[in-house]
């Protein structure tokens with residue numbers, strides 16, 4: 295970056311988490327089980343059999359964690375609501391204790407000058423609804439709209455930025471196609487049905503919000519720019535399919551009211567005829583779109599099912615613990631593509647971060663305080679925030695950055711093996727220790743990005 299970066303006035307600096315990954319106490323105070331409670335307690339489904347039974351114990355430590363956010367200078371905090379705490383059966387009976395937890399959390403955030411950014415669904419469907427077919431049941435749009443309305447009535451006004459779904463692509467690709475995530479299905483036929491119902495549910499929740507709410511609502515997607523591994527026709531076709539399957543499968547119906555035509559070819563006989571009126575429900579005016587960015591996808595043709603496209607691992611910059619390539623320019627390219635494809639819709643980068651090898655906590659300064667030196671994470675974050683600045687200079691209306699994640703937490707099927715947090719969590723003692731990246735990020739926030 296040539297000169298000192300200047301981010302727009304009001305650009306929001308925050309951090310993100312998700313209920314199942316940090317809260318623990320999944321069944322406390324009459325909460326119902328979710329598909330992740332069930333999945334993680336199914337032998338063999340998660341690394342080391344790790345579960346969300348304790349996680350970061352945030353359900354009990356939430357007030358201290360808000361104090362930690364304040365001390366770090368966060369301006370915003372993106373979190374998700376565990377649906378089954380509020381509606382233990384998924385619909386019908388409201389569990390006031392569950393609603394009260396989120397109401398208290400929101401009030402504490404506001405009292406500390408931190409703007410809440412609430413995600414209604416971050417993968418933890420009430421198990422009772424999975425028993426009724428889950429996202430494969432067209433009624434799921436009504437279930438989700440009912441849940442969303444309960445939350446709007448309780449919190450709208452205090453919460454002014456709402457997200458319907460976190461990453462419908464992962465929910466479907468992981469939960470219904472490849473089976474690595476709850477509910478662990480493996481079906482080419484179920485995948486497009488789950489995707490479609492998720493997007494109908496998104497539309498139904500936005501429609502309900504327009505009747506009950508008065509602030510901002512959006513959708514969060516994980517997208518990654520796809521680059522062909524070679525300029526061969528086969529690799530270019532594969533790249534186009536991969537791009538349609540991940541990047542357009544959800545944004546096209548939400549913003550354009552149609553699917554990319556490649557999907558009919560990708561799914562073949564498994565691609566249903568969609569009722570036309572579904573797209574009137576799915577396509578709703580959005581106040582923003584959240585983009586979760588971690589890496590790019592270098593893509594080659596191969597007969598891997600069902601895409602006939604596969605990612606080619608890049609040898610150089612894959613020193614993250616997940617093996618994902620560090621490729622900041624991909625974020626700039628992606629943000630510019632988004633504006634060119636969908637227009638000038640405000641964007642938040644609602645997740646960005648990396649799991650790096652973090653050395654043990656050590657009192658390296660001899661001041662009696664532990665430190666976690668994570669220079670690689672600082673380098674990753676610096677480069678990606680700079681990439682956002684490049685996109686802003688290219689005219690993209692990016693409104694904020696939510697670092698993934700505030701805390702080390704439960705990385706789904708990978709258990710506690712991957713640490714994405716800017717704050718280290720000792721899971722045995724629940725002690726929180728801000729890493730060097732947290733102190734660095736505090737400086738970025740204080741300087742509004744000028745210290746990058």
Ligand SMILES: OC[C@@H]1[C@@H](O)[C@H](O)[C@@H](O)c2[nH]c(CCc3ccccc3)c[n+]21
Pocket residue numbers: 312315460461464516586588645698704705706714
């Ligand atoms: O994997 C890190 C984070 C998760 O902890 C978040 O819950 C989730 O929103 C999220 N999405 C992505 C990018 C898509 C992805 C998810 C899971 C596995 C691989 C890629 C990375 N992350």
